[in-house]
Every structure is written in C-alpha cells, then in structure tokens.
Amino acid sequence: MGSLVLGIWTQLIGGLTAFGFSLNSGRVLMFLLHLASTALVYGITLRATKRNLPAIIATLVFAFSPLVVALQRRVLLDNIMLVWLLLALFIILGENRTLKHYFMSAVCFGIAVQTKGAALGFLPAFVYIVTNHSSRIHRRFATGHWVALSLFIVSLYPLYAQMKEELFPQGWFLGGDFPHVSLLERLADRGPDTGRFLNIGAGFTESFQEWVNLGNATADPIIIYGGIVCAIFALLMAVDNRPLRPIVAMVLAFIFKLAISGPIFPSDIILGLPFLAACIGIVIGAVANAVGAVAGGSPVRYALATVVAAAMLYPFGIFYSQRTAPYTANQVEGQIEAVRWISENLPEDAVIVTDNYAFVELRRNFQNAHHYWKVDTDPAVKYAELGDDVCNIDYVLSTPQVVADVATYQLDLMRRAIEQSELLITYPNNGWPVEIRRTNKANCLASIVDSGADGANAG
Known part of the structure; x- marks a missing residue:
C-alpha cells in the first residue's frame, strides 16, 4: 500500500x-x-x-x-x-x-x-x-x-x-x-x-x-x-x-x-x-x-x-x-554529489550496491544497482543475481546507516563487500559521510586462475 x-x-x-x-x-x-x-x-x-x-x-x-x-x-x-x-x-x-x-x-x-x-x-x-x-x-x-x-x-x-x-x-x-x-x-x-x-x-x-x-x-x-x-x-x-x-x-x-x-x-x-x-x-x-x-x-x-x-x-x-x-544542516548535498559522481564516472553495466536514498536515482541508468538490504535478505538478489559472491559486486555506495545495519543485523555479504573494497571518494555531508567504494577483485582473479589451472591438470 x-x-x-x-x-x-x-x-x-x-x-x-x-x-x-x-x-x-x-x-x-x-x-x-x-x-x-x-x-x-x-x-x-x-x-x-x-x-x-x-x-x-x-x-x-x-x-x-x-x-x-x-x-x-x-x-x-x-x-x-x-x-x-x-x-x-x-x-x-x-x-x-x-x-x-x-x-x-x-x-x-x-x-x-x-x-x-x-x-x-x-x-x-x-x-x-x-x-x-x-x-x-x-x-x-x-x-x-x-x-x-x-x-x-x-x-x-x-x-x-x-x-x-x-x-x-x-x-x-x-x-x-x-x-x-x-x-x-x-x-x-x-x-x-x-x-x-x-x-x-x-x-x-x-x-x-x-x-x-x-x-x-x-x-x-x-x-x-x-x-x-x-x-x-x-x-x-x-x-x-x-x-x-x-x-x-x-x-x-x-x-x-x-x-x-x-x-x-x-x-x-x-x-x-x-x-x-x-x-x-x-x-x-x-x-x-x-x-x-x-x-x-x-x-x-x-x-x-x-x-x-x-x-x-x-x-x-x-x-x-x-x-x-x-x-539547518544540509545532509543532502553530499548525497546528490555522490550520485552525480557515479553517474559521470562509472560504466552503466557496473554492479552497484547502494544505500536506499540513491537506489531509485541510480536504477534509472544502472540496471545492476541493488538496495543493500536486499543483497542479504532477498534470495533472488543474493543467490540468483550475485551468487553470494563479492566478486559479482563492483562498487558500494555506503553511509553510516549501511555500516550500522551491517554490524547490527549481521548482513554477511554486505560485510564482505565492504571489507574487501577500497575507498574511492568520500563526501563529508555535514557529519553523515557518503562513501563510494570499489571492491578488490584481486582474490577473484586468483580464484579464476586457480580454477583454470585445476581444470587443465584434470585434463
């Protein structure tokens, strides 16, 4: 309703x-x-x-x-x-x-x-x-x-x-x-x-x-x-x-x-x-x-x-x-700037996990944008689309609300995505910082190489 x-x-x-x-x-x-x-x-x-x-x-x-x-x-x-x-x-x-x-x-x-x-x-x-x-x-x-x-x-x-x-x-x-x-x-x-x-x-x-x-x-x-x-x-x-x-x-x-x-x-x-x-x-x-x-x-x-x-x-x-x-505090300007930066700098096929405030705006141009809560609570997103694997996530738009919910409600995939990511840019946003993070795919590439080697040895 x-x-x-x-x-x-x-x-x-x-x-x-x-x-x-x-x-x-x-x-x-x-x-x-x-x-x-x-x-x-x-x-x-x-x-x-x-x-x-x-x-x-x-x-x-x-x-x-x-x-x-x-x-x-x-x-x-x-x-x-x-x-x-x-x-x-x-x-x-x-x-x-x-x-x-x-x-x-x-x-x-x-x-x-x-x-x-x-x-x-x-x-x-x-x-x-x-x-x-x-x-x-x-x-x-x-x-x-x-x-x-x-x-x-x-x-x-x-x-x-x-x-x-x-x-x-x-x-x-x-x-x-x-x-x-x-x-x-x-x-x-x-x-x-x-x-x-x-x-x-x-x-x-x-x-x-x-x-x-x-x-x-x-x-x-x-x-x-x-x-x-x-x-x-x-x-x-x-x-x-x-x-x-x-x-x-x-x-x-x-x-x-x-x-x-x-x-x-x-x-x-x-x-x-x-x-x-x-x-x-x-x-x-x-x-x-x-x-x-x-x-x-x-x-x-x-x-x-x-x-x-x-x-x-x-x-x-x-x-x-x-x-x-x-x-009086403007806690919107930083939010808007973060969305603008993503729209101008990231490819449209990027898989982005975002705080809920930016989901509707990002989803218009990024079809692979996902709400952070659904990443862990919606099986269709967590398993069918992301395979419960950090390697299938490219970027994370994080706020204090995201960090708090990950810790309080044990959102496992989100926790791994944040831990295995590097900070690209931060908008202070008057005490409510907005962070754009990029997941580290080094381990993902290593896993692919190992899988390929195992397949070759088996052959």
Whole structure:
C-alpha cells in the first residue's frame, strides 16, 4: 500500500523529477504527511482531554522534536503507516460514535497494516478501545465488525503474496523451486542470534542510543525520557479518567510490540512518538489546570495555567533551540554529489550496491544497482543475481546507516563487500559521510586462475 501511495503521488506531481533529485519528491510527500500526523496528534489529544492546552502542548512537542523531524523527513513506510494509524484512532475517539465511524476506522487500520505490518501490533489496543468506548447499544456489533473488516483488509496482503508466489519459502509446497522472498519466512525471521529467547530486543541498545545519545545530532532524550515518565502518570490518571485510556492503551501496545518483536530499528520509534508527545501534553496540561484551579476568577485561572504550562515547557524550548542541526544542516548535498559522481564516472553495466536514498536515482541508468538490504535478505538478489559472491559486486555506495545495519543485523555479504573494497571518494555531508567504494577483485582473479589451472591438470 505504501508503494501505491508513492506511485499515486508521483503521478500527481508529474514524475519523480518534479522537485529535482528523485528523492526530493518523496520528501515533499513526507513533509505533507508530517503536517497530517501533527494535526492528528492535536485532534487525538483534544478528544482525549477535551481541552486545548494539552493538545497544543502535545502538538508543539511532536512538531519540533529533532528526533521526529529527522525521522519524518525520510521516505519511510513508517511515516505513511503512521498517518493511517492515527486516523484510525482519531475516528473512533470522541462522543456520539456511530457504526459508520467504526467501519471507517477499521478500513484505516487495515490500510495501515497493508502499508507496513508493524501496525498489526496495535490490534489489541484498538479492540480494547472499540469495546470499551462504543455505545452499549451496538458494542458487540461494532467490535465484531471492526475486527472482521480490519482483518479482511489485512488478509489481502498474504493473498497478494501467494498470487506472486511469495507466500511460502522456496522448496515448500506451493513455494516453488526458485529463489524468492517469502512472507512466512520474513514473519518468522527473528534477526541475528543474540542468545536470548526468540532474539527478543535485537538491535534495541543501538537504536535506543540513537534516540537519546546527545552525540547524535538528531537524538531527543527529552521526548523519550519525558514521554516515558509522563506515560506513567497518564496511566495513573487513566484509572479515574476514562477518556485517557485510549492513549495509554496505544503506549502500552507500542511498548509490548517492541518487547516481543524481532530486530528493532531506529525508525521503529516513529510509531511511539505521537503517543509519548500526547502523554507529555496530558500531564503538563493537568498540572497547569490543577495550579490554575487554585485561583478564583476565570481570567486569573487561565493566566496562571498558561504561565505554569510555559514554565514546564521551558526545558523543551531551551533544548530544542540548541539542537538546530536537524533543521539547518544540509545532509543532502553530499548525497546528490555522490550520485552525480557515479553517474559521470562509472560504466552503466557496473554492479552497484547502494544505500536506499540513491537506489531509485541510480536504477534509472544502472540496471545492476541493488538496495543493500536486499543483497542479504532477498534470495533472488543474493543467490540468483550475485551468487553470494563479492566478486559479482563492483562498487558500494555506503553511509553510516549501511555500516550500522551491517554490524547490527549481521548482513554477511554486505560485510564482505565492504571489507574487501577500497575507498574511492568520500563526501563529508555535514557529519553523515557518503562513501563510494570499489571492491578488490584481486582474490577473484586468483580464484579464476586457480580454477583454470585445476581444470587443465584434470585434463
């Protein structure tokens, strides 16, 4: 579904090059989706608290967080999925919900899962919300039909996979005897072995450091730590405040999803950030309201509540004002220069393994360009095209993201390709260096010579 959204967007704007570099077209879409997500954060918090102040606070925290800005500018399925997920929640919150609202919510949730399967982790939270917040008159009908409709839409995903012969692994019944990706195999993949049960939490330490370590320009420990603390208070408040329970349920579902999922990527936090921001808005708004209630008249009360809220937001403002790199640093120029250098200097038949940002641009002129993740995870690429052999790779376009993923998720062929390569050129790119590397074919030539000698001796 995410690819369909990107395809429709490309048609609407007149092609991938409508904004220059092909990736810019996707980033414009991500900006629009960020605006939509921000508006939904405001709407969800407003419906949960029925007050503007918590909604405004949640919106400001979410909109200006350097971590949110850094992740939501990237062309990720997570960002497309988030809008559908928030929309599904927004529709069923509030008063006077009818069956039409629940049906619309189920459709949005199904599309969210179709966009990226990670949204399925929120299914228990949605079932709880629909069950406990629908009218008694149609509660069973609303819950049953919400679950049935959403699961029907989700079921189209494995059906489509089977139509493409990508549901079962190679060698299985109905799986075929040719290398291909498999949905069932992907769902069963728990990532590299960590020695823990089902490899739970693989990659969490590295991802968490990216979220909170101030050595990372886009880290935001304020929204992470502050959101966790406020989520605890929101949980306590929800005991007697029923409208807050949906947001608490979404936070708990997100935590549970991280706890039981396989590999955890830095981008996985995208699903939790709106609800952490909402919890911050709820708690700060509640404190401001409690302090303002001490005052007598309404003007004084609102003024005092505003002052208290501003004081509690002060640390956020100071922190965000000092972390301007995500808003001002140009980390695109080096990326574009690297692609331009490849286009001007490398032969069109070269086999290039690249970071995802350059894949679409390079693929237009280099038919043998491959996304680095597929080099190790797609059997059709790893074995059928590359033969699991570094000698079949000519160049590597590497970034810190590629290096980190290779180490964290044990991408073996990519690791060998980087280790057996020499650096041609580096673009500093404001702290996010882009490297163009050429694989060393000396060992490959030696292997060919040895094979030829063995054949001659045998003859």
